[in-house]
Amino acid sequence: MTKNGIICEINNKKVFLDPKNTDSSGINFVSHAHMDHLPSKNGGTILASSETNEIASFRGFKMQNHVEKMDDFFLIDSGHILGSRGLLFDDIFYTGDICTRDRGFLKGAKIPKCKTLITECTFGLPEFMFPKLEVIKKQVNELISELYTRGVPVILMGYQLGKAQTITQLFGHWSPLYFHDSVKQMNDLHQQLGVPLREGMGHSEAQNKGLLDKKPWIMVTPMMSEKSNFLKEMRSKYGAVTIGFSGWAQSTKFPFGRRTDYSIPMSDHCDFDELVSMIVQSSAEQVYVIHGFVEEFSAHLRKIGINAQPLRENSLDDFV
Secondary structure: OEOOEEEEEEOOEEEEEOOOOOOOOOEEEOOOOOHHHOOOOOOOEEEOOHHHHHHHHHOOOOOOOEEOOEOOEEEEEOOOOOOOEEEEEOOEEEOOOOOOOOEOOEOOOOOOOOOEEEEEEOOOOOOOOOOOHHHHHHHHHHHHHHHHHOOOOEEEEOOOOOHHHHHHHHHOOOOOEEEOHHHHHHHHHHHHOOOOOOOOEEHHHHHHOOHHHOOOOEEEEOOOOOOOHHHHHHHHHHOOEEEEEOOOOOOOOOHHHHOOOEEEOOOOOOOHHHHHHHHHHHOOOEEEEEEEOHHHHHHHHHHOOOOEEEOOOOOOHHHO
């Protein structure tokens, strides 16, 4: 682990895993197109899925020297968002952000066998146990139905890339259906990449046409602060109620997952049990954990007989 991310040096070749800055001295693997995983500049070969390349370009980072295939490097669908991949090479599997649950058009990751596993543990505490998708669908549909009977508009909130598309697919049967302009743009890109999502009007056009005055309606928006001018207007002018989707929704430690009128525990990451199960399935002899509750989660893995530790600077020395 370095200030530029994870570097593996094996057999005189360097592999940079989700580097902050790509490096011309090796292979640069970009797992997916969330902004915190995209590099800030080009340099050297970039290995990523074609969908990640397209979405990254849409978000302002145009990959130079992009490839989707390389000998002895295998991209594994990580189930996180469209185009997200883990990387299997030299008996090392780097998960990137990972989810093993099916969620609409997103299929849960299938875990390869490996000797060394490098995995995130965003929700690596036992308190993070997410309901099954069918339970979430039933709960939210009942809530929307109750609000609709009172003529109340409903805003469904999730990250612009990933969760907003899942929300669209799960609850797009409600009408009329509108989208925050930024979500509509991302949904349109997903449709171009082959994801079947219901069409809907952007919020600016709907507002300009006076359609938001005809209540109730449903709108899919990014997660945003309750202090945002957009949400203030939607609430004051139209009486809209917000439903937020977040893995932090029921956390006792992190109230920012409950910034909406209703909070639903749904995530694009594994929950605690899924993380443990994923690691067991890998049969890894050595596990390194990153991004999250690394101390607590690695300690739990050691208690159940798995050789695990947080990934810190120089902790991959055995492989360098």
